[in-house]
Amino acid sequence: MTDRVLVTGATGFIAQHCILQLLEEGYRVRGTARSADRGDEAAAILTPHLSKHAQERLADDFEIVVADLRADEGWDDAMKECRYVLHVASPLPWTIPKDENDLIIPAREGTLRVLRSASRAGVQRVVLTSSISAVAYGQDRDHVFDESDWSNVEDSRLSAYDKSKTLAERAAWEYMDSAAIDSTMDLVVINPGLVLGPLLSKEWSLSAELIIKMMNRAVPAIPDLRMVMIDVRDVAATHLKAMTSAPASGQRFLCCTESHPIRDVAVILSEHLRGQGFKIPTARLPGFLMPIFALWDKQVRLVLSEIGQPLEVDNSRMRTVLQITPRDLREMTVSMADSLLRYGVVTPRQ
Numbered sequence: 001m002t003d004r005v006l007v008t009g010a011t012g013f014i015a016q017h018c019i020l021q022l023l024e025e026g027y028r029v030r031g032t033a034r035s036a037d038r039g040d041e042a043a044a045i046l047t048p049h050l051s052k053h054a055q056e057r058l059a060d061d062f063e064i065v066v067a068d069l070r071a072d073e074g075w076d077d078a079m080k081e082c083r084y085v086l087h088v089a090s091p092l093p094w095t096i097p098k099d100e101n102d103l104i105i106p107a108r109e110g111t112l113r114v115l116r117s118a119s120r121a122g123v124q125r126v127v128l129t130s131s132i133s134a135v136a137y138g139q140d141r142d143h144v145f146d147e148s149d150w151s152n153v154e155d156s157r158l159s160a161y162d163k164s165k166t167l168a169e170r171a172a173w174e175y176m177d178s179a180a181i182d183s184t185m186d187l188v189v190i191n192p193g194l195v196l197g198p199l200l201s202k203e204w205s206l207s208a209e210l211i212i213k214m215m216n217r218a219v220p221a222i223p224d225l226r227m228v229m230i231d232v233r234d235v236a237a238t239h240l241k242a243m244t245s246a247p248a249s250g251q252r253f254l255c256c257t258e259s260h261p262i263r264d265v266a267v268i269l270s271e272h273l274r275g276q277g278f279k280i281p282t283a284r285l286p287g288f289l290m291p292i293f294a295l296w297d298k299q300v301r302l303v304l305s306e307i308g309q310p311l312e313v314d315n316s317r318m319r320t321v322l323q324i325t326p327r328d329l330r331e332m333t334v335s336m337a338d339s340l341l342r343y344g345v346v347t348p349r350q
Helices: 013-024 038-049 052-061 075-079 101-120 160-179 206-215 232-244 262-272 287-294 316-321 329-342
Strands: 004-007 028-033 062-066 084-087 125-129 186-192 194-196 226-231 252-255 259-261
Touching: 004 013, 013 028, 013 038, 013 052, 013 232, 028 038, 028 052, 038 052, 038 062, 052 062, 075 101, 084 101, 084 232, 101 125, 101 160, 125 232, 160 186, 186 232, 194 206, 194 232, 194 329, 206 262, 206 329, 226 232, 226 262, 226 329, 232 252, 252 316, 259 262, 262 329
Parallel strands: 004 028, 004 084, 028 062, 084 125, 125 186, 186 252, 194 226
Antiparallel strands: 226 259
């Protein structure tokens, strides 16, 4: 296989797993980063996780080029000779920004920048990484959410991140509608839940914070919070299937398991790490205490509006159209915890 795939944000958690699977499948991969010196770093991270055959091809089939979502420069060159684009890159906040436009503008304009450049280059299909944040937030949880649902950007409960993902995806579909006459390119969107699963290096994204906080006992108890989660390996596999599946054209795909209380994650960690120097909190945290914790924990502020809210989703389209059966909560939780220990991100207390 000689098709070249462009993966944006190539040093990110999801992107690295996408690149790993693409290389194993025989694709040539070009990744984007904001700095040229990330190429050797990315290759060094990928190498130990690749098969021998893929390692031998790495120097010829993998490269990093410079392209920033905030600027036009570099994108047309990055797209050259690419049949597919996985647009994974997007701003991800570690806390609530002072100005929501610091997230919204680069997410929306960056997505449009990628789509315009891909269209000019004759790319066959773009797979956009959106989020469950663009589907089920800023509205009442009185029904089972599916791909027909959209988060309500007018609702005051919607966080800046949720709004940025919603507006970026909306802009992508609007662009495709406007460009349909002039371009044969099509679009598929993946909407993952909270992404768990194994890290490939000591670097981690915001999605690992849930596990890190529990392992470090950063909170004494677990809040009443439900989430839909997914293993990063399944997210990558979904991207690859969406890239080439004819029935996937022009569709969104919720990429997640059924919803779980995050206390289920704590219980799994407690069982798995028993006897390894960890004391995972599993007691329930009363909701009225959450605003107090949010005063000094910036990540807690991101989920305050979700406390005590139900969340049910229908992931049947992912299962039937793309034939993806997601890993269970235990596997994705344990694999992330083990990788955090392996790379020294978290260490047992003495």
